[in-house]
Amino acid sequence: MKDAAAPTPPLALEGLRKTYPSPEGPVEVLRGVSLALAPGESLALTGESGSGKSTLLHLAAGLDAADAGEVRIAGRSLTGLRDAGRARLRRDHVGLVFQQFNLAPSLTVASNIAFQARLAGRADRAWTAALVARLGLAGLERRYPEQLSGGQQQRVAIGRALAARPGLVLADEPTGALDEAASDAVLDLLLELAAETGAALLMVTHSPRLAGRLGGRAHLRAGRLE
Numbered sequence: 001m002k003d004a005a006a007p008t009p010p011l012a013l014e015g016l017r018k019t020y021p022s023p024e025g026p027v028e029v030l031r032g033v034s035l036a037l038a039p040g041e042s043l044a045l046t047g048e049s050g051s052g053k054s055t056l057l058h059l060a061a062g063l064d065a066a067d068a069g070e071v072r073i074a075g076r077s078l079t080g081l082r083d084a085g086r087a088r089l090r091r092d093h094v095g096l097v098f099q100q101f102n103l104a105p106s107l108t109v110a111s112n113i114a115f116q117a118r119l120a121g122r123a124d125r126a127w128t129a130a131l132v133a134r135l136g137l138a139g140l141e142r143r144y145p146e147q148l149s150g151g152q153q154q155r156v157a158i159g160r161a162l163a164a165r166p167g168l169v170l171a172d173e174p175t176g177a178l179d180e181a182a183s184d185a186v187l188d189l190l191l192e193l194a195a196e197t198g199a200a201l202l203m204v205t206h207s208p209r210l211a212g213r214l215g216g217r218a219h220l221r222a223g224r225l226e
């Protein structure tokens with residue numbers, strides 16, 4: 001019988017399959033991947049280069065569609081949703097952090113952080129101000145991304161991802177473009193703020209050292225998780 005008290009997983013993946021065409025023939029990247037994240041859980045996704053980590057994260061975010069299997073975000077299936085429906089689900093429930101920061105170049109630090117929360121109708125001035133302070137960005141609010149260091153830009157990206165207090169944060173090599181000291185600082189903040197807001201975190205990383213700092217680890221090999 002189903003446990004009525006079990007909370008809805010912020011993310012559930014079931015039997016995901018993905019094959020890409022290539023000049024050498026179809027490449028079966030994911031061959032039946034399932035996982036569920038509980039609220040507040042953090043999981044590192046590791047695997048060799050080309051094992052499909054980014055592919056899996058993109059499917060989980062609804063940025064791309066699987067060939068088979070199901071993705072559920074906050075209990076809602078992406079199956080059958082069009083782009084706009086998937087974007088809405090992402091806007092309401094997911095914070096994304098990428099390796100290359102992906103900030104809006106024409107928006108200030110403050111506007112970059114507030115942007116997604118505004119779109120989601122959950123702008124909260126006090127929380128945005130707290131994020132700016134916690135992320136060590138006080139005094140830089142009116143700067144543009146190009147006027148920041150890489151570590152500062154990634155801290156802005158973390159602020160943007162958490163501003164709407166999503167239940168799920170998906171991060172693809174969030175410290176991949178940073179040196180070791182900046183990586184540690186950025187990961188500390190990401191883990192702290194995710195824990196504080198109760199967000200589940202799925203983070204792709206090449207680094208066993210960084211993976212070891214998350215609550216658990218899943219390794220992609222030959223298209224499956226182990």
Ligand SMILES: Nc1ncnc2c1ncn2[C@@H]1O[C@H](COP(=O)(O)OP(=O)(O)OP(=O)(O)O)[C@@H](O)[C@H]1O
Pocket residue numbers: 020021022027029047048049050051052053054055056
């Ligand atoms: N759009 C695409 N079209 C064709 N093949 C693709 C596409 N995207 C990824 N691939 C292939 O799928 C496989 C998995 O790629 P993916 O980027 O998911 O791996 P990854 O584990 O994130 O790698 P890395 O650690 O190097 O970033 C690779 O063999 C890649 O060449």
